[in-house]
Structure formats: structure tokens, C-alpha cells
Amino acid sequence: MRIEIICTGDEVLTGKITNTNFSYMAQKLEDVGLSVHWGTTVGDDRDSLLAAFQLAGTRADAVIVNGGLGPTVDDLSQEIAAQAAGVELVLHEAWLAKMQDFFSRRARSMPPNNVKQAMLPASAEMIDNPVGTACGFALDIGKARFFFTPGVPRELRRMLEEQVIPRILARAGAPASIYLKRFHSYGLGESHVDQLLTGLEALDPDGGVKLGFRAHYPQLETKLTVRGTDMADVHRKLAPVTAEVKQRLGNFIIAEDDQTLEGVTLAALAARDATLTVVETFTAGEIAARIAHLPGAENVFRHGTVVRRTGNLFGVAIPAELDQDTTEAVVHAARRQTGASHALVVLIELDEGADRLDLGGTIWIGIATADRTEFRRSRILGGRDWVRLGAVELGLDCLRRFLQGLPVVERIDFERA
Numbered sequence: 001m002r003i004e005i006i007c008t009g010d011e012v013l014t015g016k017i018t019n020t021n022f023s024y025m026a027q028k029l030e031d032v033g034l035s036v037h038w039g040t041t042v043g044d045d046r047d048s049l050l051a052a053f054q055l056a057g058t059r060a061d062a063v064i065v066n067g068g069l070g071p072t073v074d075d076l077s078q079e080i081a082a083q084a085a086g087v088e089l090v091l092h093e094a095w096l097a098k099m100q101d102f103f104s105r106r107a108r109s110m111p112p113n114n115v116k117q118a119m120l121p122a123s124a125e126m127i128d129n130p131v132g133t134a135c136g137f138a139l140d141i142g143k144a145r146f147f148f149t150p151g152v153p154r155e156l157r158r159m160l161e162e163q164v165i166p167r168i169l170a171r172a173g174a175p176a177s178i179y180l181k182r183f184h185s186y187g188l189g190e191s192h193v194d195q196l197l198t199g200l201e202a203l204d205p206d207g208g209v210k211l212g213f214r215a216h217y218p219q220l221e222t223k224l225t226v227r228g229t230d231m232a233d234v235h236r237k238l239a240p241v242t243a244e245v246k247q248r249l250g251n252f253i254i255a256e257d258d259q260t261l262e263g264v265t266l267a268a269l270a271a272r273d274a275t276l277t278v279v280e281t282f283t284a285g286e287i288a289a290r291i292a293h294l295p296g297a298e299n300v301f302r303h304g305t306v307v308r309r310t311g312n313l314f315g316v317a318i319p320a321e322l323d324q325d326t327t328e329a330v331v332h333a334a335r336r337q338t339g340a341s342h343a344l345v346v347l348i349e350l351d352e353g354a355d356r357l358d359l360g361g362t363i364w365i366g367i368a369t370a371d372r373t374e375f376r377r378s379r380i381l382g383g384r385d386w387v388r389l390g391a392v393e394l395g396l397d398c399l400r401r402f403l404q405g406l407p408v409v410e411r412i413d414f415e416r417a
Contacts, residue, residue: 057142067151069134187412331366361387
């Protein structure tokens with residue numbers, strides 16, 4: 001199955017907005033075992049769009065077109081699609097009624113130019129948009145099946161996952177059931193995990209398991225795409241592979257599937273009816289920001305302190321050079337003074353000088369309850385952002401480990417002696 005993605009719009013072509021839709025679509029297709037062969041970006045120009053549609057129709061089996069379905073004069077996808085397919089534009093009465101209801105439920109009058117969004121090529125199959133006014137549609141141009149999607153990310157994502165990808169899989173003659181299992185890890189690099197998981201795909205002699213990775217420092221996502229005749233067959237294949245991944249990656253797995261590190265940590269605190277205070281330097285409050293907005297955090301997150309550099313924290317004098325005693329004194333003082341059951345302190349000593357790849361920082365982490373204290377010191381190189389992101393992730397991961405009864409100190413690939 002040869003797939004092409006065409007992204008439209010002058011703002012995308014000129015770089016005025018970052019084209020995150022392309023990366024999202026390509027990733028989601030890869031997750032179900034489909035590969036993108038071509039990616040094309042076209043401005044809001046009739047001749048260029050027509051040429052792009054016609055070319056894609058000669059070389060691809062399926063084409064996803066993103067953007068150009070709005071009500072304004074520069075939204076051209078329906079018009080050019082009809083021209084490329086050799087059919088007329090016709091008013092889709094059902095979608096027009098749905099748009100009118102969309103505006104009515106919001107106590108608004110539908111502008112006349114929105115009628116344009118209900119004009120579809122005569123041969124098109126309408127694809128529903130449950131969260132917007134731009135309906136998608138599918139039709140054949142040349143030898144390819146084209147799927148037209150809106151440019152608004154949240155509208156695209158619903159349509160892609162719920163309607164477009166299932167149609168492409170059916171066209172590809174894919175197995176009846178496909179499942180994506182994801183493991184999120186911190187502390188191991190991509191090549192290291194690839195080595196640790198050598199031979200994993202061979203656990204299914206039918207070749208129904210595909211292993212893949214997505215590195216996004218400081219985390220790594222390990223993906224298992226499992227194909228089967230039905231979901232029972234998929235789960236039969238998945239069970240031993242999942243067990244093997246957990247055994248080989250061990251404590252470095254921080255979350256699975258749609259879980260996040262901060263979500264897992266918050267859930268562990270909530271299960272204990274615990275409360276948390278966080279003290280962080282140089283991170284600009286990113287640890288607190290990862291936790292405090294989550295549902296349920298209002299019952300857990302007690303206090304956050306964000307400082308850049310200070311001579312005193314919660315009554316503890318901070319020396320020019322940090323040490324374990326100072327870190328532990330701060331974490332205990334913070335916990336007592338804020339009344340939280342748990343405290344996390346992440347203090348960073350950043351190297352002096354201009355930002356550069358060999359610039360590093362020393363990270364001092366303290367975790368405390370009324371009867372237990374853990375300490376971790378780490379050094380990370382890679383520049384200011386690398387240190388900051390690494391410190392945030394390391395701090396949250398140490399807290400996760402603390403709560404799950406795992407070793408808080410376990411060497412990671414990213415730290416230096």
C-alpha cells in the first residue's frame with residue numbers, strides 16, 4: 001500500500017505555521033503498519049493543487065489531503081478535487097443541515113459563506129466531522145483513493161483515527177484486527193533498548209508482531225504493532241511479547257499506552273491519600289506544571305516553589321556548592337512547613353558559560369516523607385535545555401520509583417560521572 005500525504009495552505013508552505021499535522025498522520029499510519037511513501041506541501045494555488053492531485057493519483061494507492069476545507073476563498077480542496085475527478089460540485093443537504101444545527105446549538109447564525117463547506121464532488125463519499133463544520137470526504141482520482149481532511153488538528157485527529165485509517169486498512173486488505181501496544185521508558189537510549197529487545201519479533205513465528213521506536217528526549221516510546229485474524233488472536237500473540245518487554249526493560253518502564261509519567265505518579269500518590277510539595281530550581285516550574293493541572297491533582301498537589309537561585313530555602317542556608325546534607329535539609333523543611341506528606345526537591349547547579357553541547361549540570365534530588373528519605377545525585381551534559389528537560393524527567397521518575405518501591409538510584413544512559 002503506497003500512501004501519499006498532501007498538506008495544503010500558504011501558511012504551511014511558507015513556514016508561518018509548523019506542520020505538525022504531517023508528522024501526526026505519518027506516525028499514526030506507521031503505528032498500524034502503513035508507510036508513507038511521499039509527502040507533498042502545496043500552497044493555495046489552483047494549478048499547483050490540481051497538478052499535485054493528478055500526480056498523486058498516478059503513483060499512490062491512497063492519498064490523505066489535509067486542509068483547504070474551510071469557508072473562505074482560499075480553501076480550494078473541494079473545487080480542485082472535483083476538477084481532478086472530472087465531476088461537478090453538488091450541495092450535500094445532510095451536511096448543510098448538520099452545520100446549521102451546529103451553529104443553532106451555539107446560539108449563532110451561520111454565515112452565508114459556510115454553505116461552501118457543504119459543496120462536495122458529486123461522486124464523493126462524505127466522512128463525518130464530529131467536532132467541526134468542515135466535513136471530510138473520499139473519492140477516486142486516477143488509481144488512488146483520496147481522503148480529504150480538515151486542517152484543524154483536533155478535527156483531523158478524530159477523523160483520521162476513527163474513519164480514515166480504518167478505510168485505508170480495509171483497502172490494503174489488512175488483517176481484521178490490529179492493535180498497538182506502547183511502552184514509555186526513561187533512562188535508556190534507543191540503541192540500548194533496541195539491543196535489549198533483540199529477537200522480540202521472533203516470539204511470534206507468524207510474523208504478526210512488529211517492533212518500532214519513537215525517541216523524544218528524555219523519553220523513549222517502544223511500540224508493538226500486532227496483527228491477527230481477530231482480537232483474540234491479537235491478544236494471544238501480544239501476551240508473551242508484552243511480558244518479555246517488561247522483563248527486559250524492567251524498572252525503566254515509566255508508563256504504558258496513553259499513560260504518562262506524571263499521571264502514574266499522581267495516581268500512586270492519590271492511592272495513598274498522600275499530598276505533595278515540590279521545590280525546583282532552573283526548571284521554570286515544569287515539574288509542578290506536569291502534575292498540578294491533572295484531574296485529581298487538587299487533592300494531592302499541596303505546594304510548589306520555583307526559584308532560579310537563592311541563598312535560603314525554607315530556612316535552610318544554601319551554600320555556593322550543593323551537597324547531600326543541604327538537599328535533604330531542604331526537602332525535610334519543605335515537607336514540614338507546607339504540611340505535605342511527601343516532598344520532592346530538585347536543585348540544579350548549572351555549569352557557567354555559553355550554551356553548548358558539552359555544557360552540563362549537576363542535579364541534586366531529595367524525596368522525603370515523615371519516616372523515609374531518598375537522595376539522588378546525577379550529572380547530565382548536552383546544553384541548557386538538555387539539562388533542564390533531563391532534570392524534570394529524572395525528578396519525576398525518582399518520585400515514581402520511590403512510590404512504587406523501586407530503587408531510586410539506578411544508572412541511566414544520559415548521565416555522566
